[in-house]
Amino acid sequence: MVGGCFSVLGIVTFEAGRHIGRTMEEGSLGLNQILMIAGLVLLTVNGLLSLPLGAFLILWYISILFLDTTGYLERWNCTRVLGIILMIRTNKGKDAADFIARPRRFWRIFGEGSIWLCFAVMLFLIFGITASAISTAVEPAQQEVLPATDILFIPGVTSFVPIFWPILALIVAVVVHEYGHGLMARAHGMRIRSFGILVAGIIPVGAFYEPDQEEMRIAPQRDRLRMFAAGPSVNIVMTYFVVILLAVVSSGLTAKQDGVYAVGIVEGSGADEAGLLPYELISEIDGVAIATGDDLTGILNQHDSGDLITMLVSSNPIHGDVVFREVDVTLTDKKSYYYQLCDGDSQCESNVDGAGIEEGDAFLGVSGIRSADSAARVYGLPISEDLSFGERFVQTAISPLLFSGVPIQNQGQTMVLEERAFLGAGTGILPSLLGIDVILGLFDFLFWIMWISFLLGVANLIPLIPFDGGHMVRNAGHIIAKIVLPKSNPLKIERIADQISGYSSLFVLALVLIPILLPRFF
Ligand SMILES: [Zn+2]
Numbered sequence: 001m002v003g004g005c006f007s008v009l010g011i012v013t014f015e016a017g018r019h020i021g022r023t024m025e026e027g028s029l030g031l032n033q034i035l036m037i038a039g040l041v042l043l044t045v046n047g048l049l050s051l052p053l054g055a056f057l058i059l060w061y062i063s064i065l066f067l068d069t070t071g072y073l074e075r076w077n078c079t080r081v082l083g084i085i086l087m088i089r090t091n092k093g094k095d096a097a098d099f100i101a102r103p104r105r106f107w108r109i110f111g112e113g114s115i116w117l118c119f120a121v122m123l124f125l126i127f128g129i130t131a132s133a134i135s136t137a138v139e140p141a142q143q144e145v146l147p148a149t150d151i152l153f154i155p156g157v158t159s160f161v162p163i164f165w166p167i168l169a170l171i172v173a174v175v176v177h178e179y180g181h182g183l184m185a186r187a188h189g190m191r192i193r194s195f196g197i198l199v200a201g202i203i204p205v206g207a208f209y210e211p212d213q214e215e216m217r218i219a220p221q222r223d224r225l226r227m228f229a230a231g232p233s234v235n236i237v238m239t240y241f242v243v244i245l246l247a248v249v250s251s252g253l254t255a256k257q258d259g260v261y262a263v264g265i266v267e268g269s270g271a272d273e274a275g276l277l278p279y280e281l282i283s284e285i286d287g288v289a290i291a292t293g294d295d296l297t298g299i300l301n302q303h304d305s306g307d308l309i310t311m312l313v314s315s316n317p318i319h320g321d322v323v324f325r326e327v328d329v330t331l332t333d334k335k336s337y338y339y340q341l342c343d344g345d346s347q348c349e350s351n352v353d354g355a356g357i358e359e360g361d362a363f364l365g366v367s368g369i370r371s372a373d374s375a376a377r378v379y380g381l382p383i384s385e386d387l388s389f390g391e392r393f394v395q396t397a398i399s400p401l402l403f404s405g406v407p408i409q410n411q412g413q414t415m416v417l418e419e420r421a422f423l424g425a426g427t428g429i430l431p432s433l434l435g436i437d438v439i440l441g442l443f444d445f446l447f448w449i450m451w452i453s454f455l456l457g458v459a460n461l462i463p464l465i466p467f468d469g470g471h472m473v474r475n476a477g478h479i480i481a482k483i484v485l486p487k488s489n490p491l492k493i494e495r496i497a498d499q500i501s502g503y504s505s506l507f508v509l510a511l512v513l514i515p516i517l518l519p520r521f522f
Contacts, residue, residue, distance in 0.1 A: 032083075033065060036061060036083045036084070037058060037061065037062070040054060040057050040058050040061065040084075041054070041058065044058075056201055057084060057200070057201060060084065060200070060201045061083065061084045064080055064084070064086055065080070068080045073086075076088075077089045077194075081198070084200050084201075085198050085199070085200050085205060085206075086198065086199050086200075087196055087197075087198055087208060088196050088197055088198075088199060089194040089195075089196040089210070090194065090195055090196050090197075091194065092195070093179070093182075093195045094192055094194075094195070097179065097182050097183055097186050097192055097195075098186060100183055101183050101184075101186035101187040104187045104188075107183060107184060107187030107188075108187060108188070108226070110184075110230075110233075111184050111187070111188075111223075111226030111227070111229065111230055112226065113233070114184075114226060114229035114230050114232075114233035114234075115225055115226060115229045115472075117229070117233050117236065118229040118232055118233055118461055118468075118469070118472060119472070119476075121232070121236065121457075121458060121461050122461045122462075122463055122469050122472070125458060125461055125462060125463075125469075126463065126508070126511075129462075129508065129511045129512055130511060132514075132515045133510075133511045133512075133514040133515055135515075136514055136515040136518050137514060137518065165441075165444040165445050165447075165448045166412075166448045166452065167203075167204070168445065168448070169445060169448030169449040169451070169452045169453075170204075170448075170452050171197075171204055171207075172449055172453075173235060173238070173449060173452045173453040173456050174206050174207040174456065175197075175207050176234055176235065176238055176453070177207070177231040177232070177234060177235050177456055177457070177460070178195060178207045178208060178209040178231065179195070179209070179234070180230040180231045180232075180233070180234030180235070181209045181211075181227055181228070181230050181231040182195060182209045183230065184226055184227045184229075184230035185209075185211055185216075185227050188219065188223040188226065188227065189215075190211060190212060190215045190216060190219055190223075190227070191211075191212040191215055192209065192210070192211065192212070193210040193211060193212050193213075194209075194210045195207070195208070195209055195210075196208055196210070211227075221475050221478045221479050221482075222475075222479065224471075224475050225472060225475040225476060225479070228468045228471045228472050228475065229468070229472060231457075231460060231468055232456075232457040232458070232460045232461050232468050232469075233457070234457075235453045235454070235456050235457030235460075236453075236454065236457040236458070238449070238453050239400050239449075239450055239453045239454040239457065240396065240400075242446050242449045242450045242453065243382055243396055243399045243400065243450055244382060244383065244396070245446055246379050246443070246446045246447060246450060247379055247380050247381070247382040247383040247384075248383065249379075249439060249442050249443050249446060250376045250377070250379035250380040250443065251380050251383065251426065252425065252426045252428065252430065252431035252434070252439050253373065253376035253423045253424070253425070253426060253431075253436075253439060253440075253443070254373050254376070254423070254424060254425070254426045254427065254431075255291075255371065255372035255373035255422055255423065255424065256372070256422060256423065256424035257281065257283060257314070257372060257422075258283060258289065258290070258291040258371075258372060259281040259282055259283035259290055259291065259314070259371070259372050260281070260282050260290055260291070260292065260293055260295070260296050260369050260370065260371050260372070261278070261279050261280060261281050261282065261369075261370060261372065261418075261422075262276070262278055262279075262280075262282075262366035262367060262368060262369055263278055263279070263367065263368030263369075263370065264278060264366070264367040264368050265277065265278055265365060265366055265367075266337070266365035266366065266367060268365075269332055269337070269363065269364065269365020269366075270329040270330050270331050270332050270363070270364060270365050271329055271364050271365035271366050272365055273329075273330070274327045274328060274329040274330075275327065276311070276313065276327055276329070276366070277316060278316075279316050279317070279416075279418040279419075280313050280314065280315060280316055281313065281314045281317070281372060281422065282296070282311050282312070282313050283312050283313075283314065284311065284312035285299050285309055285310070285311050285312075286299075286309055286310055291371060291372075292371045293369040293370065293371060296364075296369060300331070300362045300363075300364060301362075303331055303362040304331070304360050304361070304362055305331050305332055305333035305334065305360050305361065305362050305363065306330065306331065306333075307330070307331050307362060308328055308329070308330050308331075309328070309329050309331065310326055310327070310328050310329075311326070311327045311328075311329060312324060312325075312326060313325055313326070313327050316418060317418055317421035317422060318417050318418055318421050329364065331362040331363060331364060332362075332363045332365065333359065333360065333361065333363060334357055334361035334362065334363035335352065335357050335358060335359045335360075335361060336359075337363050337365075338352040338357060339352060370419075372422040372423075373422070373423065374419065375415045375416065375419035375420060375422070375423060376423055376443075379399075379403075379443075379447075381395045381399075382395050382396040382399060399450075400450060400451075400454040403447070403450070403451070404451065404454070404455070406447075406451075407451065414443065414444050414447040414448070420440070423436065423440070424436050425439055462508060462512070463504055463505070463508050464505045464508045464509055464512075465501055465502075465505050470501060470505055473500065473501050473504055473505075474497055474498070474500070474501035475497075477496065477497040477500035477501055478493060478494070478497035481493045481496040481497055481500075
């Protein structure tokens with residue numbers, strides 16, 4: 001079976017089949033069903049599922065099980081998959097797909113480009129997976145054992161606070177992914193049997209596209225290759241489109257009040273002794289306004305160690321009302337601080353001397369100095385006028401990777417909450433009309449689309465059946481086998497392609513499992 005594409009929870013894909021999950025006999029409760037319910041109960045008792053969620057899922061499971069055995073699901077054109085997930089088919093979107101697929105030449109060129117893009121991303125992905133497998137295999141004990149909840153990183157389930165935007169973005173990303181497959185199939189004359197969504201209870205967990213199996217089977221390999229490449233590539237194209245939109249939205253954000261803050265305070269330093277805390281906004285020093293890190297450095301350069309400066313500081317913006325206070329800091333010696341870090345290492349000490357740090361240089365004792373609008377500014381770089389065209393291009397290209405760790409570092413937030421609290425609506429007509437809440441909402445939505453769409457596109461390119469990447473390797477193997485062995489019969493070529501994809505799938509699976517499993521045993 002050739003199969004279409006399912007995207008579940010943004011990551012997993014399955015081959016489409018008409019009757020997945022319809023395994024039980026009419027009216028009787030099979031062993032699998034009992035195990036499923038027992039499993040849900042166990043997860044709830046162990047606290048992995050909250051009590052209302054566990055109860056709800058059990059109720060949901062029993063309900064769809066009942067509807068399945070009584071034949072209602074089939075009548076409603078739905079199928080139960082993986083036990084608790086319901087596939088809801090729809091005819092909506094087919095006419096629109098017919099219409100959008102009409103410029104066939106355009107879609108064929110897009111499909112051809114998608115193949116190259118996808119294989120390029122796949123190479124990077126294999127490189128990354130191999131590197132991580134090797135580094136774990138070399139030093140398994142050095143690797144941290146990730147808790148299982150972090151491997152199953154699911155917004156809203158694992159330590160995630162705001163769930164609305166990630167869920168909405170996930171729906172957009174998976175629908176676009178499936179629509180990409182469907183459009184490409186249509187543009188190559190294959191019919192779409194149905195589109196649809198996958199739900200677990202009321203929670204949408206994915207979408208799918210069902211091709212016409214017979215037409216898929218007889219389609220040329222190259223057309224199928226384009227069809228499989230279209231889903232991930234539409235996601236990747238959308239990611240970059242959104243990176244630019246995110247830059248535009250970020251330009252509508254500015255600092256509520258100019259100033260700089262430190263992410264860290266050096267213990268025992270002047271700033272520490274004076275009681276300065278991280279994320280407190282320094283807006284003035286000795287009456288001079290400070291807006292950037294350079295302003296701060298400029299003032300410190302005019303001082304010597306032992307000098308007393310007075311800073312105007314406002315309190316952490318997310319801990320109650322913002323209060324202003326004056327903080328007197330006695331500056332300490334920069335050179336002796338760095339020498340102390342060197343701990344007698346003469347190479348280190350000569351590096352400090354080489355950096356031009358002299359005795360008597362003033363040291364405040366703060367690290368990670370950022371200006372109040374920094375959280376928004378980093379996203380605006382792709383359209384920033386301060387950068388050259390080349391720099392903007394590079395910034396745009398690496399943005400999805402650069403920000404991929406953001407929600408993981410910030411417990412599911414798109415920004416550090418303090419940094420977010422420093423931001424206000426910009427002075428333009430549109431920003432002041434929309435207001436800060438709308439702009440930040442828009443920012444969050446776009447951020448999540450960028451994040452999920454990129455992850456979805458790249459993860460589906462893993463060369464492992466049943467992911468899109470696995471199907472692509474199989475089809476490409478077929479094409480290559482035909483070129484290398486032009487006189488072989490089609491059945492033999494089919495078998496070679498299956499072997500190539502089977503072995504490469506096994507190999508990739510092993511590579512993926514090494515970093516997950518190895519640290520647990522050594
Ligand atoms: Zn797909």
